[in-house]
Amino acid sequence: MNEDMRLMPVGRTKDTTRYTIVPSGVGGKGFQDSVSSEYGKDSALAFDEDEILSPIDIEIKGKQYKYVPFGADNMLPFNIKNMIGSNMVTSQCQQFNILACYGQGVRFIDRETKHDVDDEEILDFCLRNSLHDCFMEQCTDMKYFFFSVTVIILNRKGNKIVTVRNKDACYCRFEYAPSTKSGKIEHVFFGDFRVGSLDENHIEVIPLLDYWDPLGDLMVRMGRKRDPNTGSNRPMTRDRKFAILCKVPTPGTQYYPIPYYMSIFRDAWFDIYRLIGIGKRFMIKNTSAPRTQIEVHNDYWDNVCDMEGITDEAKRIERKEKEKQDIINFVTGVENAGKAIVSGYYIDPNGKENRMVRIYPLNDASKKEGGNWSDDMSEASNALCFAFGIHPNLVGATPGKSQMNNSGSDKRELFTLKQALEKPMHDVMCKPYHVILHYNGWNKKASIDVPMIQLTTLDENKDAKKTTVANTNKKDDDNDNNEE
Numbered sequence: 273m274n275e276d277m278r279l280m281p282v283g284r285t286k287d288t289t290r291y292t293i294v295p296s297g298v299g300g301k302g303f304q305d306s307v308s309s310e311y312g313k314d315s316a317l318a319f320d321e322d323e324i325l326s327p328i329d330i331e332i333k334g335k336q337y338k339y340v341p342f343g344a345d346n347m348l349p350f351n352i353k354n355m356i357g358s359n360m361v362t363s364q365c366q367q368f369n370i371l372a373c374y375g376q377g378v379r380f381i382d383r384e385t386k387h388d389v390d391d392e393e394i395l396d397f398c399l400r401n402s403l404h405d406c407f408m409e410q411c412t413d414m415k416y417f418f419f420s421v422t423v424i425i426l427n428r429k430g431n432k433i434v435t436v437r438n439k440d441a442c443y444c445r446f447e448y449a450p451s452t453k454s455g456k457i458e459h460v461f462f463g464d465f466r467v468g469s470l471d472e473n474h475i476e477v478i479p480l481l482d483y484w485d486p487l488g489d490l491m492v493r494m495g496r497k498r499d500p501n502t503g504s505n506r507p508m509t510r511d512r513k514f515a516i517l518c519k520v521p522t523p524g525t526q527y528y529p530i531p532y533y534m535s536i537f538r539d540a541w542f543d544i545y546r547l548i549g550i551g552k553r554f555m556i557k558n559t560s561a562p563r564t565q566i567e568v569h570n571d572y573w574d575n576v577c578d579m580e581g582i583t584d585e586a587k588r589i590e591r592k593e594k595e596k597q598d599i600i601n602f603v604t605g606v607e608n609a610g611k612a613i614v615s616g617y618y619i620d621p622n623g624k625e626n627r628m629v630r631i632y633p634l635n636d637a638s639k640k641e642g643g644n645w646s647d648d649m650s651e652a653s654n655a656l657c658f659a660f661g662i663h664p665n666l667v668g669a670t671p672g673k674s675q676m677n678n679s680g681s682d683k684r685e686l687f688t689l690k691q692a693l694e695k696p697m698h699d700v701m702c703k704p705y706h707v708i709l710h711y712n713g714w715n716k717k718a719s720i721d722v723p724m725i726q727l728t729t730l731d732e733n734k735d736a737k738k739t740t741v742a743n744t745n746k747k748d749d750d751n752d753n754n755e756e
Contacts, residue, residue, distance in 0.1 A: 277600050279566070291566040293600055327448035330461070332475050338448035339461050340527045346465050348528075349417060349442040355537065356416070359545060361653045361667075362536065365660035368667050369415045370408070372687075373694045376723040378407040378705060380714070389718050397712075401436050409438035410518070410701050417441045418520040418529040421460055422704040423478060426512045430494050433708045439478075439515070446527045447480070456482070457527075460515045478515040486516045487707045516704045520697065536659045545652035548645045566599065567630040575628070603631065662690070691724045698722045 283290035327338040328346075342348050356362045380389045380398065389395065397403075406422075413420040421444045425435035439462050447459040463475030482489035491497040495508040522529040536542040576595050577588045657664045663686045702720045709715045 279596050279600065287571075288567045288569050291568065293566075293603060327451065330472055330475070332461075332472055332477055335477075337459065337461070337477070338451040339445045340448050342445060342465070342528050345467070346445075347467060350466060352534070352537075353416065353442065355542070359542065359656070361545065361656045362542070362660070364667050365657060365662050366415055368662055369660060370411045372690050373411040373415060373697060374408055375691060375694065375698075376725060377404040378702065378720065378722050379403070380705075380709070380718045381721045383717060383719050386721075391714070391717065394714055394718060397434070397708075400434075403436070406436055406438050407701075409440070413438065413441040414518070414520065414697060414701060416531070418522060418531045420518045420701065421462075422516045422518065424514055424516065424704060424708065426494075426514075428512070430508055430512065433711050436704060436708065457517075460517075478513060479511050480515045480517060481707075483517050483519075486703065487710055490514060490707065490711060516707060518700050518703050520700060533659050533661075536656055539655075539659075541652050541655040541659075545649065545656060548649045548652065552645060552649075565631075566603070568599075569628045572628040599629070661693070666690070688726060691726075694722075694724075 277293050279291040279293060281289055281291055325341055325344060328341055330337050330339060343351070356366055380394050381387060382389050410420045410422065420441060421439040423435075423437045423439055424433045425437070426432065427434050439460070443462055443464060445461045445465060447457050447461070449455055449457050452458045457480055460478045460480050461475050462478060464470065479493075481493075488497065492499050492506060493509045493511070493514075495505050498504055499506050519529055520531075522531070573592045573595065574588075577591050580591065582588050582591055654664050657667060665683060666686055702722070705720045706715075709718060709720065
């Protein structure tokens with residue numbers, strides 16, 4: 273650290289020059305440029321969903337399509353991901369939301385017993401598709417972007433769904449509806465749309481099932497039900513891969529929904545938290561050397577050289593620089609704490625004492641460097657947690673005894689409340705699995721459930737137990753089937 277410091281003159285008298293120790297870059301243009309570039313621009317400038325986005329023409333395997341960009345520059349999902357990942361509070365909040373949404377994962381349960389199914393065909397399907405990994409990817413997309421694209425793949429005969437996969441929302445783009453014959457979104461395009469990476473030959477075109485009735489649309493396409501538009505059965509399509517869109521409704525008609533938490537970028541708190549962190553780092557970095565004032569007699573440097581018999585001008589300059597570094601090492605070196613510097617002095621003809629080197633400490637021993645804005649940072653982190661719908665104590669955003677930490681009972685209730693609020697999102701996310709159940713003919717013996725984790729009290733002699741949101745009687749199950 274010491275070699276990155278330098279002595280900067282801050283004043284001069286007739287006989288002495290006053291110095292202070294600062295980092296080498298302070299005061300230079302490079303330092304100013306670094307500060308300006310690191311503080312960056314306001315996060316609100318990244319959003320443009322209020323603008324009318326022009327569809328983009330694309331040719332894939334000789335066929336022309338139009339798709340809607342995700343943001344004006346098609347980079348909005350990557351910008352959002354990077355901004356959330358750059359802030360430890362928002363990053364941890366998203367992780368907590370994803371894990372809370374996942375619960376104990378999606379699973380097929382027996383309609384009668386409400387226990388996991390033991391049907392070999394269903395168990396084989398779950399094992400071959402890594403169903404929990406797929407559901408975790410769904411949770412991630414839903415919490416980041418409020419939509420997920422799930423792909424189902426049928427066997428060659430077209431009578432069974434054999435594969436289910438989640439497509440990363442960052443790389444999904446939707447077809448421009450007015451450009452299609454039906455006036456609906458007919459395809460999802462999956463590929464790397466980042467600037468400089470777009471290769472139209474490697475973009476996958478996936479037929480999108482009807483958003484409101486994916487099962488009925490699939491049955492019509494496979495010739496198993498009549499087309500409501502013609503009243504007759506269609507020939508079975510040659511397609512075996514289809515996309516199902518799951519989306520959380522948000523105000524306005526949007527191809528890509530804008531999650532509610534994104535208000536943190538339009539509001540000031542995301543920037544406030546970021547700027548406080550950057551400001552504290554610069555403050556600590558630039559005051560890391562002890563704040564001292566050093567007075568050096570103008571003759572001191574020459575006296576050092578004269579005492580060592582150095583006459584060569586180049587060597588005298590080198591020796592003076594070494595002496596400056598020795599002073600810096602003495603003031604900033606931890607190993608020198610408690611030691612003293614010895615320097616000569618003399619009495620001038622007027623009887624005044626003239627010391628060659630004097631060091632005056634300027635630090636306030638009662639002031640803790642870097643402690644500024646601590647309350648503001650706590651306030652900003654609480655605001656960010658609020659935007660993500662998470663109590664700060666659940667993610668440790670405001671640790672410490674003085675930060676209104678709740679009791680164990682309060683935290684259990686907060687956690688239970690958080691998981692209960694995931695029920696609507698689970699209903700939306702389970703759409704593809706209901707399609708699989710009904711299309712494969714498993715709906716008479718199995719249903720879909722996302723068990724949650726319920727924290728218990730110590731008197732129950734266990735840390736947690738599993739709860740379910742499945743219906744508890746056959747009559748309700750039948751009603752639920754009708755809704756599906």
